[in-house]
Amino acid sequence: ENSPAPLPERAIYGFALFLGSWFGFMLYLIWAYVPETWLFSLGLTYWPQKYWAVALPAYLLVAIGIGYVLLFGINMMSTAPLNSPDTITDNYAKKQQQKKFQEEAIPALRDIPISEVNRMFFLPEK
């Protein structure tokens, strides 16, 4: 019931959004370029200051640029430091249950403790 297939309702929503966005863009261009006196003579007096026609796109572009730097910084801050036990284990690994070993079956998936992994990698088996 959640398929992405086209439906009549979705077509109508899409067309309404398309018309709405074109209308919004035309309104923005008219507000930014038409001189104030012409708009006043038509009787439309309650507009925001034209300063915002330039300020809002500038703010948006600077915010997008800062967003890249901010995301990079947030990633660096959430990396666990070298002395935190989060690099070794976490809550799911601590609470995992041991499944019984069955003959001839693939062993169940589990988080192997780091001491065991180290012994296997770095101590040569005689």
Added chain:
Amino acid sequence: ERRYRSASGAPIALRRRQHSASCRELAVRCPRLQLRSLSAATSAAWLAAYGLFVLSENSMVLSAAIFIMLIGLIIYLHFVKIDQESLLIIGSLGIQMTSSYASGKESTTFIEMNQVKDVVINEAIHMQKVIYYLCILLQDPGDPQGVSEVVPLFQSSKPRLDCLIEVYKSCQEILEQRKTAPQSS
């Protein structure tokens, strides 16, 4: 003494000494402060200060630069530049870590054997790189299954994996004696 490389490519040296059957000392020596890098940094800083003096006609800039260089060098040698990091494992007693700074200062940390769960090589993300580092896993004496704390070792010399494997094998030989030796309380 064997030569290895650190994670950033600097040459380091590992020295292993066996004092007795259950006591080993492993020391990693970092390259000392080179005269050429010190001269380069000093010349750059004093040239910049002379440029500022020419621009501002204030002779305090020169004396301030000299003063800052001297104080900065002393602080760097005493608090930042580590010459040697060593690890002393005594099987029944504990593990002691010593860092010797370039000014001669030594800082030691001792962890007793009850608290040591294991010494492992872990890999983690550090400053846009993934590095291997040796660390001591500490356990709560009341909860022998959980890891209460992680103590990273050789933080400033950062040896690469080949050096770490040698240190790891030496440590594991001592730690294995804990299980076979009878418990004495």
